[in-house]
Amino acid sequence: MTDVINALIVMGAGMTGVFLVIILFYLVILILRKIFPAKKGS
Amino acid sequence: MEVLLKLFEGFAALSWQSSVMFAIGFVLIFLAIAKGYEPMLLLPIGFGAILVNLPLQTVWEHEGIPGFLKIFYDKGIQNELFPLLIFVAIGAMIDFSPLIKRPKMLFFGAAAQFGIFFTILVALALGKGFPDLNIGLKDAAAIGIIGSADGPTSIYVAQKFSQQFLGPITVAAYSYMSLVPIIQPPVIKMLTTKKERRIRMDNRDSQISRIALIIFPIAVTIVAGIASPQSVALVGALMFGNLLRACGVLDKLSQSAQNELSNLVTLFLGITIGGTMRADVFLRPQTLLIMLMGLVAFIFDTAGGVLFAKLMNLFSKHKINPMIGAAGISAFPMSSRIVQKIAKEEDPTNFILMDAISANVSGQLGSVIAGGLILQIVPLLLGGA
Numbered sequence: 001m002t003d004v005i006n007a008l009i010v011m012g013a014g015m016t017g018v019f020l021v022i023i024l025f026y027l028v029i030l031i032l033r034k035i036f037p038a039k040k041g042s
Numbered sequence: 043m044e045v046l047l048k049l050f051e052g053f054a055a056l057s058w059q060s061s062v063m064f065a066i067g068f069v070l071i072f073l074a075i076a077k078g079y080e081p082m083l084l085l086p087i088g089f090g091a092i093l094v095n096l097p098l099q100t101v102w103e104h105e106g107i108p109g110f111l112k113i114f115y116d117k118g119i120q121n122e123l124f125p126l127l128i129f130v131a132i133g134a135m136i137d138f139s140p141l142i143k144r145p146k147m148l149f150f151g152a153a154a155q156f157g158i159f160f161t162i163l164v165a166l167a168l169g170k171g172f173p174d175l176n177i178g179l180k181d182a183a184a185i186g187i188i189g190s191a192d193g194p195t196s197i198y199v200a201q202k203f204s205q206q207f208l209g210p211i212t213v214a215a216y217s218y219m220s221l222v223p224i225i226q227p228p229v230i231k232m233l234t235t236k237k238e239r240r241i242r243m244d245n246r247d248s249q250i251s252r253i254a255l256i257i258f259p260i261a262v263t264i265v266a267g268i269a270s271p272q273s274v275a276l277v278g279a280l281m282f283g284n285l286l287r288a289c290g291v292l293d294k295l296s297q298s299a300q301n302e303l304s305n306l307v308t309l310f311l312g313i314t315i316g317g318t319m320r321a322d323v324f325l326r327p328q329t330l331l332i333m334l335m336g337l338v339a340f341i342f343d344t345a346g347g348v349l350f351a352k353l354m355n356l357f358s359k360h361k362i363n364p365m366i367g368a369a370g371i372s373a374f375p376m377s378s379r380i381v382q383k384i385a386k387e388e389d390p391t392n393f394i395l396m397d398a399i400s401a402n403v404s405g406q407l408g409s410v411i412a413g414g415l416i417l418q419i420v421p422l423l424l425g426g427a
Contacts, residue, residue, distance in 0.1 A: 003179050006423040007166045010183065010416065011159040015152075017415040018408055021269045022152040025407060028261045029145040029254075036257070038249030 055097035059321035066324075067092035067316070070213070079220035082305075083193065083312045087213060090316015091324075102317055111317030114310055119201060119208070119318075124311040125194035126279040131304035132194070133283025134296045136374070136403060138258055142250045144400040147366065149350065151404025154370030155190065155412040156346025161339040162186035162416075168331060175328055180204055183420050185332055188215045189339030190409035191222070191372040197315070198276060199413050203420065209318035210329040214336035222373045225337070226380050229344040230368050238352070239388045241363040243397045252290065259284040266411060273414020280410060344368045347401070362397075369398040372409040378402040 047054070070088030074081035093101045094111060101109040108116070118124040141147060165185045169177025177185075184204035187196050188211060196215040200208045218225065231239075259281035266277040286296040347367030355361045365381045378398035385392045 003166055004163070004170060006179050006420075007163045007182060009423060010179075010419050011163055013419050014159045014412060014415050015156065017270065017419075018152045018155050018412050019149070021266060021411045021415075022148050022404075022408060024265045024269060025262060026145050026148050028258070028265060029142050029148070032254040032257055032261065033142070033145075033248075033250065036251040036253040038251045 052097040057321070059325050060095040060097070062325060063095035063319065063321045064092055066319070067095070073217075073220075080216045082308050083216045083315075084213075084220070086309060086312025087216070087316040087319070090313040091319040092316075093313075094317045094320050099320065102320065111314055114314040115317060118307075118310055119197065119314055122198055122201060122275065124307050124314070125197045125201075126275055127303060127307045128194045128311065129276060129279035130283040130286075131299050131307065132406070133259070133280040133285075134287045134299035135304075136280075136284055136287075136406060138284065138288075138403060139250055139255060140396050140400040141403045142254060142258060143248050144397060146362075147370075147397060147400035148404045148407070149354070150347050150367045150370030150401040151406070151408035152370070153350030153367060154343045154347035154401075154405055155408045156350075157189035157339040157341065157343030157371075158186045158409075158412050158416070160186075160342045160346075161189050161335050164338055165331070165335050168335075172327075175331060177328065177331070179420060179424060181207060181328075183416050184211055185335045186339060187211075187413055187416060188218065188332070188336040189343050190413055191215070191219055191340065191343065191377075192406070192409045192413075193219070195276060195372075195409055195413040197311075199416060202417060206323060207328065207332060209315060209320075209324055210332040211336075212315045213319070214332050218336045218340050219373050219376075222340070222371070222376045223380055225340050226344050226368055226377065227384060229341055230348060230365050230381075230384060233345060233348045233352075234364050236388060238364050239384060240392060241361050242389075242392055243363055243366070243394045244360065252288075255288045256285070256290075259288060262407070266414070270411055270414040270418060272417035273411055276410045276413060277407075280406070340371070343371045347371065363392075363394050366394060366397050366401050369401040370405045370408065371402075372405040374402045374406060375399065377405070 067088040070084045073079040074085035098104050101111045162182045166182040180203040184200040187199040200211040263281040267274040286292050347370040348364050351364035351367030369378045369381045381398040382395040385394045
């Protein structure tokens with residue numbers, strides 16, 4: 001039973017963790033696009 | 043008499059189990075050559091499986107002397123070297139510009155990892171239901187990671203958590219990756235309506251600067267390393283390869299990574315994985331379970347991505363074609379091509395390939411992060427074991 005609870009924790013924490021890290025990557029991209037905008041005509 | 047026995051020891055050592063493994067090896071080679079299923083991996087794996095099941099297993103270990111496959115295993119897989127070198131090569135092949143142009147597609151790379159975690163739960167539940175299978179949390183995690191749809195990540199996690207299942211997990215991972223064109227379409231069609239499959243995406247392309255493309259792999263490595271330290275090796279190798287490509291001044295190294303490095307390491311990796319498929323290890327009920335769970339993982343990855351897209355559509359004004367969610371798995375570029383193919387079947391003028399590619403590339407990141415988090419969370423729950 002403990003193992004199944006652990007698996008549920010892995011599921012919850014894992015998916016949450018993946019989304020949180022992806023949100024960080026999303027912010028990284030937004031910041032990069034803001035700081036280093038594409039040159040006009042490129 | 044002793045000399046005669048020694049002369050024919052090969053025949054004496056043959057067993058029905060080795061015959062079954064020869065057949066499995068032949069099947070993998072057949073799938074690779076005749077059907078074109080991931081030939082770069084399945085052919086070496088199949089041949090390695092035949093080699094290691096020949097009498098006396100001299101290619102693995104005989105009378106205390108390691109054979110060449112055991113040496114490759116110790117030097118390349120036991121220490122995680124081969125998967126990481128493959129990741130350098132993969133990183134050099136990836137172009138992140140579609141993703142940087144469409145950053146919202148990142149979220150599908152997260153959602154489509156759902157199958158990994160769901161499969162961990164199911165594998166563990168089955169292990170509890172059938173105690174003879176002897177599947178613990180670490181084994182279940184190694185099985186679930188098949189859902190990453192990423193060979194190196196699967197090998198990396200399986201090597202750390204469940205060496206006994208490394209062979210079947212790798213075979214399952216690469217087999218199902220090649221079967222993505224068969225697995226994904228029915229799941230996508232079951233979860234979407236015709237109207238949803240016909241949704242058009244905004245095809246206006248924003249521009250990005252070269253500097254952003256160069257900084258991106260460095261920034262991602264640092265962010266991932268801080269958020270999920272166990273993923274540093276995987277993410278770092280992937281992003282190092284990508285930096286070689288993006289920097290624009292190391293074209294020779296980038297080309298070498300994409301070609302020579304990739305080909306050489308794939309060759310060694312494949313045959314060595316085949317070498318782990320010894321009959322006594324492979325021919326167990328757990329292997330069947332692993333094959334079944336691999337399918338579950340891929341199905342629920344697809345479902346996770348599609349359903350997340352539908353969820354996003356509830357809250358956004360500009361609807362997203364939910365099939366793009368399915369492209370969030372790491373099977374690049376096959377998954378994005380499948381999504382575009384289905385879109386074209388519904389509406390020949392609908393072009394969603396670039397959005398699908400963005401999600402597909404994001405899946406590469408998502409799967410690696412998922413692997414790293416699993417490596418971090420599972421030992422914590424087991425008290426550091």
